[in-house]
Amino acid sequence: MNVVAGISVLLGTFIILFSELLLSIDIWAFLLTCKVRYCSLYDQGYTSIGSIHDTVPNALLGVNDSDNSKEKFRPAYLLPDGRLERAGRAKKCSPPVSGCFSSISNGLKSVDLHKNGMLKALVIAVGDEILHEILYRRYPFFLSYCCNRIGLHLRFGSIADQLGPSLCRKLCSIGWTVSQIAVVRNDVDSVAEEVERRKSENDMVFIYGGVGPLHSDVTVAGVAKAFGVRVAPDEEFEEYLRHLISDKCTGDRNEMAQLPEGITELLHHEKLPVPLIKCQNVIILSATNIIELDREWDCLIELTRSSGFLALVGAFVSKHLRTTLSDVETAQPLSKLGLDFPDLSIGCYRESRYGSLVISFRGKDEARVEAAAEALRKKFHPGAFNEIN
Structure with missing residues (x-):
């Protein structure tokens, strides 16, 4: 045991001395003289290698070549001042939402959402304590199915979530369609898995809960893992926090x-x-109640109008009809209607198992919504449907 400890001490001492030696000389002179192999990116103008999201050639090594439109860079060892190597790291700002290719399908026919002016958003709530009250009260069996089918983790259900439904209404008000509401546990891997799987399927992902200094606040780390990057100190954000909670x-x-x-x-x-x-395309919200969410949303919309962080598309037009017809009577006509009006979202639900059936039509074109409702009326006897305001 003493021999192993002695070897460890000697090895550690050697590493320290070798590191100090490298720091005291020109590192590139050492690498080139000793012909040590290094990453080939350094020969292409890269001077600071990070992640794929923030690593770019160092502009200080750029070569002006009027005969060639493609920009060229000199090797990293020609950088005149080693202190400038961090110029090869730059945050790449993502462009405004535009061209993700999203589609919806009812099993019979797929519809390009963007062709119909629709953008998709995913809403993720992080928290073991969160209960999606609407799903639990109205569709307890469906909720249980979702938990098993798509990996939602509702462990305790001791807090009713009000932010999710509110955020859905806000998104619909600016013409977005919500593809899904997901609830994940306070676990880095759970957050990362959900974000990674869904971010390419949706134009934007909104995530709330799990933001803060507590052991269960893992949202930021989960988002970082979903993109394959690490978390690192952000001086600008830290300055804001320092003014808030410095003491x-x-x-x-x-x-x-x-x-x-x-x-x-x-x-x-x-x-x-x-x-x-x-x-x-992931926005992390820190709101913990409706008032805070309203403030953050209003600010986001103001920023969108000036900088285009979100696409503000035409608002949805909707119509709701109530009927006492049975599910069996309405099933086939509604299926046919879905094929005739693929640009509309046609849904239905019962207020109780033996109560009336409510059918909703939603789309961007008011004339199409009216036409679909009228087409359904014509399939049944007069007075079979009553419009709901």
């Missing part, structure tokens, strides 16, 4: 200022105590 901070490092490296954009607004966090 409550302990230790040398503020864990709340650790953000996904290279993919984070801070969305500033004077009415927000701290900026909103945007990681490509």
